[in-house]
Amino acid sequence: MVLFQYFFLPIIRISFTFVADNIEIAGMPQYSNSRLIAWTISIFMLLPFGRLFSARQDVYASATTSLSLPATKSSLDVPPTEQLTFPDSVAMAAPEAAGRSVASLVAYMKQYLKTENQLARAIYTWVSRNIKYNVYITYTPKSEETDEAKEIQKILSERKGVCQEYTLIFKALVQEAGMEAYIINGYNRQNGTLLPDPHQWCAVRIEGKWYMFDPTWGAGFVEDYKFVPSPNHRFCKLPSDTLLKTHMPFDPLFQFCERPLTYEEFDTGTYDEQRSVPVFYWRDSLALYTRQDTLQRLVNARQRMLANGKSNDLVYYTLELTSQNIRVxxxxxxxxxxxxxxxxxxxxxxxxxxxxxxxxxxxxxxxxxxxxxxxxxxxxxxxxxxxxxxxxxxxxxxxxxxxxxxxxxxxxxxxxxxxxxxxxxxxxxxxxxxxxxxxxxxxx
CATH class of the missing domain: 1.20.58 (Methane Monooxygenase Hydroxylase; Chain G, domain 1)
Structure with missing residues (x-):
């Protein structure tokens, strides 16, 4: 212990104090207080967590484990600590062989987890801890359909990507587990400022209700053009109105509410309760969406976007891209x-x-x-x-x-x-x- 205190601990402190200040990268939240992060991680390394990862039977025997997280600039009011749960432990103990395919990973989880809530939590934990954010790749909207099966296998093989890869593998896993899920395209506002790039997250139907998941923001953050892993559950299974504080879908349908926010309301952080708008029966629209082909979905999405108020540059760009995709x-x-x-x-x-x-x-x-x-x-x-x-x-x-x-x-x-x-x-x-x-x- 003396050797650790006077030799290794100073090295750990020096290493982590090189973490730089804020930077904004597509799809990733930004953080500061680098020295606080360094000290938090240093303290974390002193804790007796080794047995949690060493033997699977030990993992299943534990109920919850307290994990201290660094302070963030998230606009959400999130407590500084969270509990690791049994589904998290199952995900973290997943054998390497199980993660080679979607089917094998979900089959492994289903041995120990039975409910949709448990499976969705474990999948979020696995994705946010096993996929590294690639700062050298940016969000690239696609005008053509991709071969999802090949993309998913590539993600499982390389274990890196941006929000597109995080959401694609997350959606594939929850669908394999038997849940309905969609990838949502949109943009973000953080600390009152609009982030400059598009983003993707997921909606999952769990026991009849829709919840939001952002495994990209749950994986960590970027500082000094480097990805800093900081797994968290702040963006795991959130009600849609909660995530709307920071995440705005381009298509109002995926706000999942009868009175969708306009782009201007989201951008400015103001909400005009007196504005008279017709009720949006989003459940009927979503039921229709599930039956439509790609062309019909694009046409209707564009109509909803045009009807959702004043566009910003990102919305305008997406409208143009949607028009191109309609032609294709x-x-x-x-x-x-x-x-x-x-x-x-x-x-x-x-x-x-x-x-x-x-x-x-x-x-x-x-x-x-x-x-x-x-x-x-x-x-x-x-x-x-x-x-x-x-x-x-x-x-x-x-x-x-x-x-x-x-x-x-x-x-x-x-x-x-x-x-x-x-x-x-x-x-x-x-x-x-x-x-x-x-x-x-x-x-x-």
Whole structure:
């Protein structure tokens, strides 16, 4: 102990006093009082926490452990200490192998945690403690859909990122645990000042109610262009109106309230209670949102944003990006419909050609009537689906219109062929079995 007091403790103190003053990095809260942080961490290192991480059976036996946190500049009124709970202990004791995939990590947690509250807490703890903030990467809004599965695996492999990576892995884990979740895009106000970059956090439905989680701000902070891990639960399972003190969604839907704040009210920190506004039935809008495709979601989100009052630069930028994404999603929807209809057309043509070949052989070898009828019913269903899908395209870019018109003509041609053979079968089945062979001679 003497060696620790006179040798290691001074080194720890000197090391941590090099932590610099405030800096704002996209998606991360800012902190000061570097020397207070240094002393707090030094004291923390003297505490007997080794057994909490050494053996899993010790972890599960402990109920709660007190953890002292450094003071912050958070605009939220948060007490200086918090309790580590049993779900936190489970998360911190997760084997390295469990964290190699979303499924294995959630399966590990479910061995010991049963409720949605416990699982959401443990997932937040694991993400905030295992993903490091990458100060060399900034928030990059994407105009195209990404391969989430590959992105998630990359996050689990590299264990670093910005708010996009924190929220993506958090959402994937809570969804794997059986909870409904959304990533929310927005911006922040801290200590009365708007932060200059967009941010992302998550909404999770737990036992029928919506709560907010920001695992990025729960991971630590950035000073002197360096990430300083400082895991906390200040942004874990907050009511939406509480997080609205610092986090503003671009889409008013994700405020989850009947009287959403306007951008100006959030930006200035003022709330006009006398302003008359219609009730926003956000539950109905959210139910509709879950049924909509990407294009419909973008169009409706843009309408809600335009109706939510005066825009700041971040909101204006997001509106422009949303408009671009609407155009991209519209083209993607056209191409998806075209390709799907084309594939169905090919399947239908192949199926009816098989029937034609069988008919040319006068239905030899013999098959049951139901099986023969099916040989026409299948291509009929396929071509009907192709026709329905191609007709969902009401407008298309000029460069695709000619191909779409040609495909419609091809669909009609195959549909006409199918219908012709369907009429033949109808006539064929009406005849007595002995007279059916003669029908082939008449229709050659």
């Amino acid at each position: 999603a519209g083209i993607r929807k056209v191409l998806t419909a075209y390709n799907t209809a084309m594939n169905l057309l090919g399947e239908s043509a192949d199926a009816i050609n098989k029937f034609i070949q069988y008919r040319n052989k006068a239905f030899e070898p013999k098959k049951e009537d139901e099986e023969i009828q099916k040989m026409v019913d299948v291509p009929e269903r396929l071509i009907s689906r192709a026709d329905s899908i191609i007709n969902t395209i009401h407008s298309a870019p000029d460069q695709y219109r000619e191909q779409i018109l040609e495909l419609r003509d091809q669909i009609m041609e195959v549909a006409t062929t199918v219908y012709k053979h369907k009429l033949f079968l109808r006539q064929y089945f009406k005849l007595p079995e002995k007279q059916r062979k003669g029908l082939f001679k008449q229709t050659k």
